[in-house]
Amino acid sequence: MTGQVLPFEQPDPLGSVRARRSQPPGKARGILQRGEHLFHAGENIESPHLIIAGVLKSYVTDENGEECIIGFHMPGDVVGFEPLVGRKTYCSTMALDTTKVLPLPHLGSPEPDTVNRPDLMTEMYREILRLVHLLQMDRGSTEGRVARFLLDYSELQAQRGCSRRSFVLPMARYDLARYLGLATETVSRVLSRFRDRGWLSVDNNHITIHEPASLLGTAGGPASGVSSDLQ
Amino acid sequence: MTGQVLPFEQPDPLGSVRARRSQPPGKARGILQRGEHLFHAGENIESPHLIIAGVLKSYVTDENGEECIIGFHMPGDVVGFEPLVGRKTYCSTMALDTTKVLPLPHLGSPEPDTVNRPDLMTEMYREILRLVHLLQMDRGSTEGRVARFLLDYSELQAQRGCSRRSFVLPMARYDLARYLGLATETVSRVLSRFRDRGWLSVDNNHITIHEPASLLGTAGGPASGVSSDLQ
DNA sequence: CGACAACTTGAAAAGAATCAATTTTTGTGG
DNA sequence: CCACAAAAATTGATTCTTTTCAAGTTGTCG
Numbered sequence: 001m002t003g004q005v006l007p008f009e010q011p012d013p014l015g016s017v018r019a020r021r022s023q024p025p026g027k028a029r030g031i032l033q034r035g036e037h038l039f040h041a042g043e044n045i046e047s048p049h050l051i052i053a054g055v056l057k058s059y060v061t062d063e064n065g066e067e068c069i070i071g072f073h074m075p076g077d078v079v080g081f082e083p084l085v086g087r088k089t090y091c092s093t094m095a096l097d098t099t100k101v102l103p104l105p106h107l108g109s110p111e112p113d114t115v116n117r118p119d120l121m122t123e124m125y126r127e128i129l130r131l132v133h134l135l136q137m138d139r140g141s142t143e144g145r146v147a148r149f150l151l152d153y154s155e156l157q158a159q160r161g162c163s164r165r166s167f168v169l170p171m172a173r174y175d176l177a178r179y180l181g182l183a184t185e186t187v188s189r190v191l192s193r194f195r196d197r198g199w200l201s202v203d204n205n206h207i208t209i210h211e212p213a214s215l216l217g218t219a220g221g222p223a224s225g226v227s228s229d230l231q
Numbered sequence: 232m233t234g235q236v237l238p239f240e241q242p243d244p245l246g247s248v249r250a251r252r253s254q255p256p257g258k259a260r261g262i263l264q265r266g267e268h269l270f271h272a273g274e275n276i277e278s279p280h281l282i283i284a285g286v287l288k289s290y291v292t293d294e295n296g297e298e299c300i301i302g303f304h305m306p307g308d309v310v311g312f313e314p315l316v317g318r319k320t321y322c323s324t325m326a327l328d329t330t331k332v333l334p335l336p337h338l339g340s341p342e343p344d345t346v347n348r349p350d351l352m353t354e355m356y357r358e359i360l361r362l363v364h365l366l367q368m369d370r371g372s373t374e375g376r377v378a379r380f381l382l383d384y385s386e387l388q389a390q391r392g393c394s395r396r397s398f399v400l401p402m403a404r405y406d407l408a409r410y411l412g413l414a415t416e417t418v419s420r421v422l423s424r425f426r427d428r429g430w431l432s433v434d435n436n437h438i439t440i441h442e443p444a445s446l447l448g449t450a451g452g453p454a455s456g457v458s459s460d461l462q
Numbered sequence: 463c464g465a466c467a468a469c470t471t472g473a474a475a476a477g478a479a480t481c482a483a484t485t486t487t488t489g490t491g492g
Numbered sequence: 493c494c495a496c497a498a499a500a501a502t503t504g505a506t507t508c509t510t511t512t513c514a515a516g517t518t519g520t521c522g
Contacts, residue, residue, distance in 0.1 A: 085350075139412050185503085
């Protein structure tokens with residue numbers, strides 16, 4: 001368990017960044033390149049991971065081989081709760097960009113490193129809220145889903161001190177579609193429609209919002225109690 | 232067990248719920264009648280509750296006043312994790328039938344009453360699995376969703392020692408529709424279609440499955456890793 | 463028995479997926 | 493740095509599914 005066998009699942013109980021290892025693969029240092037997996041579904045993972053930088057997506061694969069994306073994860077999020085309950089992961093988690101993660105100690109540590117240890121139960125609860133929010137989004141209209149997603153993302157950016165109006169989406173249209181339960185063509189069309197109405201500009205993955213109020217109306221009002229609890 | 236603590240209406244530390252004082256005596260004993268709420272969204276609840284008997288639904292209400300049902304809860308399930316993380320409930324929970332619940336102690340009890348205290352972290356994780364399963368179901372075809380629901384319910388019945396082939400659905404078509412993200416008419420139609428193909432019989436809420444294999448095919452194969460983890 | 467609610471069924475309309483073709487972007491090697 | 497190939501994104505036309513609207517029918521409970 002605590003043996004140092006596997007590269008990237010290394011528990012690293014103290015959370016000490018063993019970054020100084022000059023091993024070529026960044027995986028051992030908690031660095032993932034775009035397209036690399038942090039977890040594969042069904043895997044036995046060593047510990048939950050806190051995301052330090054970058055973005056990841058979590059997904060399960062349906063019977064047609066299509067991804068059902070259940071979440072995008074940003075810095076501050078925790079992924080991989082399974083060690084807390086003695087389970088294998090139910091989903092795969094892949095970096096959408098160069099990403100840095102930190103394995104979290106999770107078994108009764110005598111000296112809690114409070115700074116780097118978010119309350120894991122609270123994190124699990126946030127995961128529930130996230131899923132409920134997604135579920136609710138899934139029930140709305142197509143335009144509503146896209147609008148809601150953009151507004152949520154915009155809000156996240158703002159919370160990170162970035163612009164609420166102008167940002168770059170880290171995921172491809174395919175990912176967005178798989179997250180929102182739509183066809184990629186539909187996502188593309190809705191974005192074009194929003195653009196044609198003057199609500200936003202689209203330059204590949206760079207979005208600039210011009211009329212948040214219109215998006216808000218389409219999304220069905222301000223973020224619900226569920227989503228506002230997200231942060 | 233730990234009978235000292237109180238039924239969730241008793242406390243009312245903020246005086247918010249004082250209104251319904253001399254209400255049904257059953258509620259104070261953890262008994263809910265059909266249509267009664269265990270929680271209301273936004274409420275500060277005292278403790279998680281273990282369901283002893285009956286069925287409940289949890290839902291959030293969207294901007295159109297429609298329910299988005301996020302779960303049906305059966306005996307053995309735990310609802311109301313918010314006290315563990317110091318939050319208010321994000322959803323409402325209503326009994327679909329006469330239901331008995333047991334408030335669970337959740338703050339560091341020195342002498343854990345192990346028998347009646349399921350591991351709450353595990354319960355929260357199960358909630359996550361449930362939601363992911365629902366999300367995945369939401370992405371499938373209409374017939375697939377209904378078929379999957381029936382098979383899941385059938386399996387639950389079997390686990391409780393009841394017939395896997397013949398059972399009574401405790402929820403109305405409306406609830407089913409709100410759970411599956413469909414119009415009630417569509418649920419009705421799909422059931423009729425299944426009946427016409429000879430896959431099952433429908434007598435109001437009494438379902439008898441004749442061809443589980445056909446339903447399985449429509450549902451897109453056996454329950455995924457996610458759902459099979461549910462129990 | 464009667465009134466109301468729940469459920470079923472039908473026809474029409476709306477919406478998104480699919481199929482198909484371009485266009486744009488990205489990545490690679492010369 | 494450019495050219496080319498491959499991948500991603502956009503757009504259009506069509507088809508298919510589900511919702512919506514509108515009756516009916518059945519069931520429940522006083």
